[in-house]
Amino acid sequence: MKRTYSWALSSALACALSFSTFGGATIIGKVNLPPAKSKRPVNARYQLARAQTPDSPSPPLAVVYLTGVFPEISQDEAAKTVEMGQKNLQFEPGLVVVQMGSSIAFPNFDDEYHNVLSYSKAKVLDLGRYRKNEKAPSVVFDKAGVVELSCEIHEHMQATILVLETPHFTLSDSEGNFRLDQLPAGNYTVNAWLNRRTMWEKPVSLKEGETVEVILDGGH
């Protein structure tokens, strides 16, 4: 039995290695992130202070994505469901990136109500008020663009959903480092979205099995 497990583990590792080595091109790099925004104070002018102190908002991250003409992928493969919760009076995570056609569920993990809203052109929504043990509403994002979310009840809560047409995207870490794997060979543009005012891009030429390093900092 032990031998069967070790054979399976070796096969899985070999498989993973072969994907990383021969699964297309890779871009690694760094985005020069802006400094973190300071924490917006909780507006408690008239309502009594709540039991919870809100968490700090998520640190700024960059969305890095590749644009160009890609080989077609099936819609089933593209559409995914991800989660953006409301936890400790913040959106968690505060930035989500999805491919067009994906669904996002919005569970409430707090004892209090939230009311998730968006008036963005890419998606207008109002999820209403639901408790933490209720089924979380799920929304399909079928138009590319930036969706800025807020909470009608807690003004300090803000989040962003970036809906992309491209299937090739990733989020940087909090230092700005990123890695885009399994990219098709060809000439494309690598983009970094930092916020609604800051977007950077650079052209890249990718070859099968090759790794390209890109620094995205607004320079050329």
Next chain:
Amino acid sequence: MKEYLKTIGLAALVLEGAFTAVAQTEWLENLDDALFIEARDGWFRSDLSGLIDLETYYIDERPPGLIFSDDEVFFNPRLSMFLDTKLGDHFYSFAQLRLDRGFDPGSRSDGDVRLDEYFLRYTPFDDPRVNFQVGKFATVVGNWVSRHLSWENPFINAPLPYENVVIVTDHEAPTGPGNFLARRNRALGDNRATWIPVIWGPSYTSGGSVFGLVDKFEYAFEIKNVALSSRPYAWDATRHGWDYPVVSGRLGYRPNAAWNIGASFSHGAYLLPPEDPLSPGGPSKGSFKQTTIGHDIGYSWRHWQFWAEAFASRFEVPNVGDADTLSYYLEARYKIRPQLYGALRWNQQFFNKVPNGVGGEERWDRDIWRIESALGYRFDRHLQGKLQYSLSRQNGLIQQGEQLVAVQLTIKF
């Protein structure tokens, strides 16, 4: 008919302004992000925000409640600026400055600038079990205060208990029941400056409060300088001190996020100014109290929100006796679509009987009902439009504001 067309024309102009503005609110986003200052270590942070309200009222017959204008069509712009300041982990201060045509529409039609609210709050613990607050701030009574600003209020005006002016005055003592009851047949327009409602709007009176949240229970007590029914110019501590302090409070219960249930009270002198005795050797004006008890309930789920409040208030009227009134309202808001909501409010106020001085008893004011409907549209995070229609009916010869059409555009930054 001509007036209606005029109102519709004005409403169309306001809406056109809204549509023009909606395309340009990116700068408001940037402004919203920029209007703060803070210390590098985060110990201090001050955020400036504001509301610009552009309101137009079409008033049928005499204006209702607290609209101080006899014009059939009345335009009321208002700029409200808010300064929220955090000082360390335990102090918070707030100030609200308004530039408008009076606290109540038209009460200073040539223009007015006021510091309507300012307070300092101290929260000694890391949780909200106890907070202390001093300054000039909205009453803790009831549940309407938390949605009284134009961005949160589903309607343009206040519910009936907060704005229906009754024949009790805080300015003078009636000579007797006959003199008091005769006021019922006078038009409110001539007496609006001296008569009072049960609660005057959010009642930004001056004083101190202690409040907190313990598990599912909320409590709030305040000592203020003037009564719930007192008019805006009396709210300031420089106009009226604490010679006759008014005590108010509210106990609330929140079993879960959906429900908020509360009971309130308020007790204190309502006659102003209190310096002179009514008659030599007789009781002072401070001896005549307004006592109010109230119940409030709020419920929300999905796209529905409901609120209801009921207030029983007793005015001790010199030379008359106890004048009691009961007022209540039921209010609902439903979001029809993400940006569009509809709201409906049913209000009533009843008055008990007082001795009429000739051996009988009469109701001391005219019972009233009012139904109000509103449609609101949020263009984005910074722009909102509302349209309201109200119909009211009073028992008696003189009707106040039988019909009211109002339109409001709010820009938030």
